């Protein structure tokens with residue numbers, strides 16, 4: 001190894017590992033925010049990993065995430081003005097960008113995305129095939145339906161952009177050391193304390209792993225789970241073309257697997273093939289630097305041919321270069337960012353899924369904020385690395401899932417789609433029983449989650465996805481109605497469960513949770529956990545089993561995040577310990593007006609309303625099983641959650657199903673759970689509320705008990721929020737008055753013709769008679785009942801406007817009569 005030319009500093013406030021676009025952007029933004037003693041260590045040269053060969057598309061159109069779209073807009077803006085500040089051009093050229101829609105489903109998708117992107121500030125216009133031809137004369141447009149054009153988007157030179165960020169960072173005092181590989185970490189008391197290199201150690205307060213496709217193996221040295229995987233990624237550059245039209249925009253056509261732009265007088269054709277090839281599953285060589293992969297012409301030939309047919313002139317041109325380079329992909333096509341749940345102050349920003357140049361500036365800004373203030377100040381629930389599990393790091397998992405993830409970039413993103421590869425990793429104890437009952441399963445954080453039930457297992461398939469009603473909707477409706485009118489059984493064993501034990505556990509949980517969770521034993525409390533700024537970090541139910549034992553349940557997407565949050569906030573001196581019990585208990589839900597009668601038929605415990613009221617919990621016997629029975633609901637009906645030792649789950653399930661026959665017990669899946677809970681306005685963390693919301697805005701003020709004994713995290717911020725006067729942001733329910741259209745996510749809602757928010761979660765309310773969702777009203781005046789009443793509410797669904805009803809109180813059973821009866 002070449003020796004680092006500079007003597008290493010002994011200490012840094014922040015060490016950044018990796019000098020690609022991401023590392024340099026974080027360095028720049030830390031410097032800009034005034035962070036002193038920032039050191040970036042690059043094992044070879046800046047840009048030598050993946051960044052040097054990126055195609056450089058800088059596109060703001062296309063995401064249904066508000067965080068991602070804001071980052072894209074910020075990135076384009078920064079690339080535009082960085083030269084002025086640093087003297088180095090980023091090569092940004094606003095040639096424009098067109099997304100082509102070649103069939104009706106794509107058109108629907110892009111209309112939905114366009115409305116949402118406009119709401120976020122992207123100036124996107126739907127244009128005709130003729131207008132596409134005018135802008136990109138080389139394209140064949142006879143089979144296109146429309147294009148979505150953003151005039152201000154364009155392309156950037158990835159190396160120049162990285163160098164400009166690095167120059168900016170140096171100007172702020174950041175030290176950048178090349179030829180200095182990090183080999184591992186120094187740790188102290190559960191925190192990172194520095195890094196090791198071949199030339200010595202550097203102590204540090206925080207470390208950020210931006211090692212691109214090496215991030216996984218570098219993390220693994222210290223037991224950090226970063227399941228990104230390199231995959232082959234291609235573009236082709238043609239020979240020069242006579243009289244190539246000037247200023248052609250970038251054109252993208254997912255139906256032909258390609259994007260197209262001018263490149264030194266020829267054309268660049270970038271490819272996203274539907275099934276791709278992971279690269280170096282075992283280990284990415286350390287010395288792969290400014291590297292290329294030998295292209296697989298045989299595998300790529302058919303895709304290339306298809307891509308070329310969109311711009312027919314390319315078929316007659318010679319190929320100057322068919323380039324293949326590795327890019328990192330992740331199990332769900334979202335980046336891997338945040339603070340590692342395994343180690344405090346160790347941050348990761350990796351796994352960019354081919355949008356690292358687009359997202360680099362925005363991610364750099366957000367990560368710098370996060371490292372400096374402890375708060376990313378943007379919704380990171382979809383990107384948080386804690387959502388990923390260690391089994392997803394297994395070679396076999398990455399080998400299978402990555403084949404699908406690159407291809408997903410250009411798939412039509414239908415609302416009811418689930419990843420098909422790497423399935424079956426986690427199955428509940430009653431999986432086979434549910435399968436025999438006709439369950440259609442989807443991937444729920446790696447679990448096989450029953451989504452809906454067909455009358456026979458043979459019918460539990462989706463032949464073709466759609467934006468509208470799919471053939472199985474009737475099964476879903478029947479489950480929804482059974483829950484409202486009769487009784488259903490749901491398997492929710494995938495819900496993470498923790499046991500918090502110890503003499504101080506009640507006191508500690510009361511400090512971590514905003515609600516008063518340390519009342520009498522045998523009670524369950526729904527609560528939020530807040531950060532010190534009073535924003536919601538998690539929502540959970542806490543069941544007090546006894547004075548020193550508490551049973552905590554959270555949603556699947558925050559399994560590791562919530563566990564780490566609780567662990568990290570137990571004071572060192574407290575006698576309290578948290579254990580992950582997810583595998584120890586199955587969870588079966590019995591919900592609906594007849595749930596008490598059914599349950600009573602299998603247990604000797606008297607379940608009468610006065611003896612076992614809402615929000616109470618007790619151990620009961622069901623057959624030979626001992627079950628923790630909690631009277632609670634997430635669907636808005638009389639109902640019970642049963643926590644069953646895993647080895648007794650099949651027995652208890654069989655007992656319930658047999659006893660359920662005279663009651664007409666119906667199996668119900670997650671689709672019904674979604675439609676039922678949205679009618680009732682129940683929240684789902686990470687979907688309709690996130691780390692930027694405070695509980696009052698989220699309509700969860702009842703989970704904040706300012707009057708309880710002792711302090712709790714976020715208390716001061718909550719007091720200040722209450723004192724600040726009426727809320728101007730509030731989560732509300734929306735119901736589409738026309739029973740026909742469906743809500744999925746991202747549909748924009750208007751109040752008196754002015755955008756007021758977008759649907760965070762949507763479903764179909766079979767009882768309410770229309771599509772229903774939750775959205776955050778963003779106003780510049782107090783949002784109260786009068787504000788809602790005085791508004792004329794409409795919603796844009798795929799380019800059409802429909803009248804809507806909006807409510808701050810649950811549209812279904814606001815008085816809780818059904819739940820408490």
Ligand SMILES: Cc1cc2nc3c(=O)[nH]c(=O)nc-3n(C[C@H](O)[C@H](O)[C@H](O)COP(=O)(O)OP(=O)(O)OC[C@H]3O[C@@H](n4cnc5c(N)ncnc54)[C@H](O)[C@@H]3O)c2cc1C
Nearest residue numbers: 018020022043049050051054055056057182212356357358
């Ligand atoms: C063919 C192709 C086309 C693409 N086109 C686009 C596009 O048009 N638009 C877009 O947005 N994105 C595009 N991308 C994706 C984009 O290039 C990546 O997302 C981005 O470059 C990733 O940046 P990074 O900083 O995470 O990784 P890298 O650039 O790989 O940087 C990581 C750095 O970490 C260093 N490192 C690794 N281990 C260590 C260690 N132990 N110690 C010190 N340093 C270490 C490496 O040497 C490397 O320099 C494309 C990718 C490919 C392959």
